[in-house]
Amino acid sequence: MKNIKIITFILAIFMLNTSCENDGGTSVIPLDNGALPDFNLVAGSDDFIKIGGFNNLSLKFTVGIGEGEPTSFDLKAFWLTAAGDLYGPGTFDTNVTSFPKEYAITSTDIFNAFSELNSVADVSVGDRIMFFTSFKLADGTVLDVLNSNGEPNYYAADFSQITDYTIKFEYFVICPPQPGNYRVVMHDSFGDGWQTDDPNGGSGIIVTVDGVDQEVGMCSPYIPSTFECTPSADGFEADEDAIITIPEGALKATWNFPGDAYGEIGFEIYGPGDELLLESGFGEAGAGVLPVTLCAQ
Known part of the structure; x- marks a missing residue:
């Protein structure tokens, strides 16, 4: 049987633990605590974007704090096209200090956030929007869940390894499937x-x-x-x-x-x-x- 690998998570960015070996001295490298968001779909809301109903869109979800004590967050998103082009990040809200907060994102909000998207003609089946948070801590540190390439911004293998919270929120553009x-x-x-x-x-x-x-x-x-x-x-x-x-x-x-x-x-x-x-x-x-x-x- 294959060797079973045990992965220990260090949530770098969110929980930066820079430790060192015991060298017999008294130096201590401090632990900087970060934060994790928690996205949740509003009950009864769609978890997808229907291409035929894009102009009547209303993406309803809440953003709360899963871990940590940030002073505020900005709500941001990337738009990834079916062809692999990445737009953004676009900003949907700034300096949110009351958690959780509920959102209802419309097509107008999306067009305003991404200069590359001006109408439904610029949207294709297979595109997706990836919402994430940018946290600000009391010391002024800013922590983005995704980096500039739309990738996880910490050292764990991937987001699926963390199951307690939904720390990014994706909506795919879909159509009724061929039977x-x-x-x-x-x-x-x-x-x-x-x-x-x-x-x-x-x-x-x-x-x-x-x-x-x-x-x-x-x-x-x-x-x-x-x-x-x-x-x-x-x-x-x-x-x-x-x-x-x-x-x-x-x-x-x-x-x-x-x-x-x-x-x-x-x-x-x-x-x-x-x-x-x-x-x-x-x-x-x-x-x-x-x-x-x-x-x-």
Whole structure:
């Protein structure tokens, strides 16, 4: 069995712990405490942006403090296009001192925040907006959750490692999905099935269609699966197929990948017409929403 790695998190930026070895002296390097936000969707609100209803948009969520004692925060966001262009950060609110605060972001707010977006004609299916906070501490320190490239601004492996709070908030631009059978071709370079969010097994790719989950993934020989997994062939670079069915009239389909414990997982996703929608090489996919889009005709 593979070695199980234990990851100890140091929330650099948010919790900077600069320690040193005991050299027999009396010097002490101080611990600077930071802060973590906590985003929450307002009950009953959409967690996506429907391309056909963009001009009537209202993204409702709250921003609170998960950890720490910041004096204020600014609400910011990046816009990442389906083609990979990054806009921003745009600023939606500044110097917020009362937490939590509720927001209802409109299309006008988005157009005002990003100079590259002037109308719905500049918005495409597969685009996404990533909201984050910029905290100010009592000593004047400013802590941004995302850096200028829209990436996590601390040293932990990724945001999926921290489960207590939602520390960034993403909305994808979607369309009603094309109904039919979608084929997921799964690979494992080590030949022992998938180890995803558990070093011995874990979840599969979860496709949520109008609130109903379907899950596919390779079985692991180390622990039983919690879903109907696909047995993997023994040997190097196992390859297997699984099917996700999207029914007629579906309004929304979201594809989520749980992560890759050892960087051994690869997969391709094909639409009902066998068109390639997403290709991910070994170890390329990070935990989170997969950009799988095929609009209903």
